Amino acid sequence: MKSTQCQVAIIGAGPGGLSIATELKKLGVDHVALLERESTAGGIPRHCGHSPFGMREFKRVLSGAEYTRRLAAQAEKAGVEIRLATTVTELGQYGELSLSTRDGRQQLKAERVVICSGAREKPRAARLVSGARPQAVMTTGALQSMIYLKRQRPCKRPVIIGSEMVAFSAFLSCRHAGMKPVAMIEAEPVVSWWRLAALLPRLLGTPVLTNTSLESIEGKDKVRAVMLKRPSGELATIDCDGVIFTGQFIGESTLATMAGFAIDTVTNSPLVDAYGRCSNINYFASGNLRYPLKTAGQCWREGRDMASLVKASLDGKLPDRWVQTNA
């Protein structure tokens, strides 16, 4: 039978959550439970195709998958109780967590809770895109988890929407999976990431179209084409068999929202005070949930600092009053 109480519960075993949990153990907190809804710890880096990971933490270049395996091993060694396939469904007023597991509903009461549920890309629907709603319209997260976790590919000739760093990661993942993106589309006049980055897709035969917006998606069962608005204002139809929406990361904050915590409506993140506490001060928010988008390494480093604050809170060293500071 799983324990029904702990000192600190951490929601989400990505780099940030693993870091906080490990550090809390080092700080002498007795019982730290790390709750992960997937059946493997590690979070998003598990299926990021690109390196490098681990320069800061392990002083060497690792793949995302290897990096998170090491972080998880460290946490376990430090004595963190990692509970996989455990979904938190509701946050109570005083750290009472409702859980869903393969064995059904469970409860866990924590003195303090850190929400590290990360961020996700804004999907097609939330962007209010015109057109049909066929299969093979996805985000980078969906694409990369298919490719790197399941060795599957959803299409062969997608259009990539956006030009943040993650768009180039999506491009490389496509190439890795034998997919040939037919274009990268950016509504702004220049690419959002490092300007010279556009050279790579161009050299590999994928045009990077700036000043170009996605007007609509066409196709019945699967994507058949996209209609684009070119700088001249004219409409152009490009044949493709998939659409990958990249970037525009927003915090995965539903638990906090549903619990009635104060939320920043721009980033979709819980508002926090100077100590990283949500408007319910039994709860902390950390990592990409708090301000998307940081790298795995940045989340890991932030996690170590956050652990000290959580420890201070447990020891009664933080003020009782919540004063919002971030945005």
Place this chain on the structure above:
Amino acid sequence: MLGDPTSDRIAGGEFDVVVIGGGVVGCAMARRFTLEGARVLVLEKAADILDGASKGNSAILHTGFDAEPGSLEQHCIQAGYEEYLQIKDELNLPVLESGALVVAWNAVEAEKLGGIVDKARANSVRDVQHLSSAQLQIKEPRLSKKAFAAVEVPREFVIDPWTTPYTYLLQAIENGATVKRNTEVIDAGFAAGLWQIETNRGEITARIIINCAGLYGDLLEQKLLGQSAFEIRPRKGQFLVFDKSASRLIDSIILPVPNAITKGIVVCRTIFGNLLVGPTAEEQQSRDDASVNANTLQALHNKGVEIIPELANHGVTATYAGIRPATEFKDYCIQPYAEKNYISVGGIRSTGLTAALGIASHVFGLYQAMGNSHNQIDNIVVPDVLPLAESLERNWSKPGNGGIICHCELVTRHEIEQALSGPLAANSLAGLKRRTRATMGRCQGFYCSAELSEICARRLQIPLSEPLK
């Protein structure tokens, strides 16, 4: 056919009734006729049932308060409403007892509220009452302060638009009905009291045809009778679905004062715990173009915020469009042709989700009047369908659920496996989504697409993915 074990050959030879069209009306029809003892065959041309008009509606269980008094539509809505409440517990179907408010936003609209109350009472919906702007603010504090006055309709409810017809049809199947998907009627001839129906997958013999072909009802009727008594005039409705957090903003279904063409844009909670804004009413030629439009969606968004200002702070989860099979007539077009052993059920618009059970009973009455009778079946089998509604005990809360796959909607592996098996197994992603809600939440597949593509491998007509070499 892949994922459709019932359909390779049509067993049973001759059928009493062939229901053409597996929408909500066809599903309810199959259930009624099966329970009454008829041998029923349902033909659906799409890969899955509920693929036409039935896939996009506002999921309201109507009292019929605003229907035309004395109309067939009003009769069927009320009969359907009553039967739904009678059978819902046995079939484990949900009801969100929200109530509705018909809100007037200015003095001109407010003047029409009296007429709405009179009409409701004429339709035997007697518990309606006027609310002043002050009463409205107490009842729905987050509604815009601009609301002028309202009529409260306490028994307008919200139901599950997919599980409901799915359960009707599954009950028909488990009591002896046959369903063939991917099966389109090509031609049919009537001679010596029997219909010979040619489909893309073989010939069928039946005594009676019931046309429940929805958006294609007139075209089918032309094929069967040489001409059609009605003409389908497709009317598209776009919808915006807000995140679950938004569902806490209101309790009631917020209706506008209707005009002659449409009931107008509704704001209501869904049975799945979201908040819905829509539909638009756009006349169009196409019977299958359910595309959405960014400007229209933005206008719906603005409209939603106008009605509930705090909606501005909540994200959009999904967008969709449905097409209603409107006709040149205001009322339903339900017509028996005794000499042809044919009953036409056309022009069933958005009220059809509620009215379907009532329509089915009405049509069975017409069928009996044509001189048909059967012995009702004994020991009616009740199908075991996993509920998707937030108000019912979902699978994730029980042991043996196999773990959650779709995190936003808390869809379990067991639910997905269940949806991919049995006589009505999902054979398309759309069908799987309707049966389970997988990928229909706020992340729209960011987290679960990979797992889902693995589970669905080789089980859908159009695969989600292919293996890497």
